[in-house]
Amino acid sequence: MAAEGNPPIGGQFRGRYVNRLDAKKRVSVPASFRSVLSGQGLVLRRSSRHNCIEAWPANLFAHDIPAITPNDFTDDDADDSYYVNYADTVDAAPDNEGRLVMDEGLLRFAGIKDSIAFLGKNQIFELWEPQAADAMIEAARQRMQARATARRGVA
Incomplete structure (x- = not known):
């Protein structure tokens, strides 16, 4: 079990942790993440942006969800959203x-076989195949550096 990062402050998930899956496809949630959860459940879903699994605290996922009506199912965008976010x-x-x-389906989607990288992402966290997580972090650093350089007008 590798750990990098600081304990959560103010309900934030922070840091990068890698834990192994056992034979029953169980993985230990990092202790600092469990302390933020304070016993509440999670909603796990495929990310719409990356090949990873998003882990949402149940109360955050359910926050301010408007009631739906039969008319909502005539709107293609709303209908697609219901499939992706709920089914x-x-x-x-x-x-x-x-x-x-x-x-098993979420693990396949994310390409996770024997270890999971937990990446803190403020109020949620993501579960990644460890090498893909490292590549994403490095790519994000490079994109941020390029944007900062562009803002300063440095070529």
Whole structure:
């Protein structure tokens, strides 16, 4: 188990942690992430932006969701959103030992086989195949550096 990062402050998920999947497809949630969750469940879903799994605290995922009506199903954008955000999600909660049982379909989507990288992302966290996580972090650093350089007008 590798750990990098600081303990969460103000309900934020921060840091990068890599934990192994066991034979039953369980993984230990980092202790600092469990402390932010304070016993509440998670909603796991495929990311719409990356090949990773988003982990949303259940109360945040459910926050300010408007009631739907039959008319909502005539709007293609809303209908697509319901499929992506509700039909393709998994409710999960760490067990008494802090382990999550991972969904096989989500693991396949993210290309995760034997280890999971947990990446803190403020109020949510993401689960990645470890090498893909490292590549994403490095690419993000390079993009931020390029934007900062462009803002300063340096070529």
